Amino acid sequence: MSKTAYVRTKPHLNIGTMGHVDHGKTTLTAAITKVLAERGASTFVPFDRIDRAPEEAARGITINIAHVEYETDTRHYAHVDMPGHADYVKNMVTGAAQLDGAILVVSALDGIMPQTAEHVLLARQVGVDHIVVALNKADAVDDGEDTVLTDLVELEVRELLTANGYGGDSVPVVRVSGLKALEGDPRWTASIDALLDAVDTYVPMPERYLDAPFLLPVENVLTITGRGTVVTGAIERGTVRVGDRIEVLGAAVETVVTGLETFGKPMEEAQAGDSVALLLRGVPRDAVRRGHIVAAPGSVVPSRRFSAQVYVLSAREGGRTTAVSTGYRPQFYIRTADVVGDIDLGETEIARPGDTVTMSVELGREVPLEPGLGFAIREGGRTVGAGTVTEVG
């Protein structure tokens, strides 16, 4: 193999686009790669490559999140483009769990829509601390009175962010056109530069837990013919090197890492925050699944019971119209795992849409849990709650 090794020259951050269906997330993602490719350090990824991850087309595996990489002058980014449709929110949840910052895409033509609000809420819940707003399609509302409308949309977005604890007054809101930038219109490629500058300066470099034992939630599993089984995902904490022993929780497998790559480039050592593919020795393809955890052997003890604080989404946010009560059995989306769980609301007994409640949960199987871990609760294709683990056991 003569692949060029990954060289870590700049700090690495994970970022992503989120927002309502059709507001232009994928177009903007393509535009960002195009503008940066012209600056020199990145590769242009066209719209149809992002909208359809090759694995998805070729293998029929549901990936639903496309990863691209790019570099600004000061940073290396892995960017996930999150689908807007409500059915795919679970992917946003699991992808967002690893985001250091997000670009909220809001169409200046349409303003805030239900999934805009839902995504902001979920981002808060899974611990995304910094959002930059791309007020997209600004080309289509460019003249005269229409800037008044755009000003109103901006105001509305800032209010939404403030209501969700993001300090909407200080969040950068950049008027862009992904579509016109993709077409090479200089006015709008400049808008993408401005957006990237806002991301570079507003989203701080997060603290990485490099000294903690290695942990990676499995996002996807692939087979490389003749080489073996590969798991992919973003490293939550610690570091990993080729030759390290690891265990796969959920699969009860202990083995050795025999290969390590990021975006197709081999690396010697990967660290917290990196999106990687790990080649595992002697592991059958069907032994490992999305939702399993790869970790340093013996470093985590999975559990089934926990207490949590949970916000029950209102109908306006895409949630339920009726209350939930003890005995309710929805799906819990924890890291990349999707596990059924029984809830016990104790003396509160019922939780109405819009309420924040404490609950005890007993999961259908053990997963690694810890206080502060965010999760989503889903039922029949929609998100009904967003919570944080307060106590394990």
Ligand SMILES: Nc1nc2c(ncn2[C@@H]2O[C@H](COP(=O)(O)OP(=O)(O)OP(=O)(O)O)[C@@H](O)[C@H]2O)c(=O)[nH]1
């Ligand atoms: N006028 C204008 N149209 C745009 C712009 N960006 C995207 N569009 C159009 O809006 C539509 C949706 O764009 P996408 O990029 O697919 O939107 P998305 O948010 O990724 O959509 P989903 O992934 O389905 O949620 C397409 O027809 C785009 O051409 C823009 O800046 N200006």
Ligand SMILES: [Mg+2]
């Ligand atoms: Mg899209």
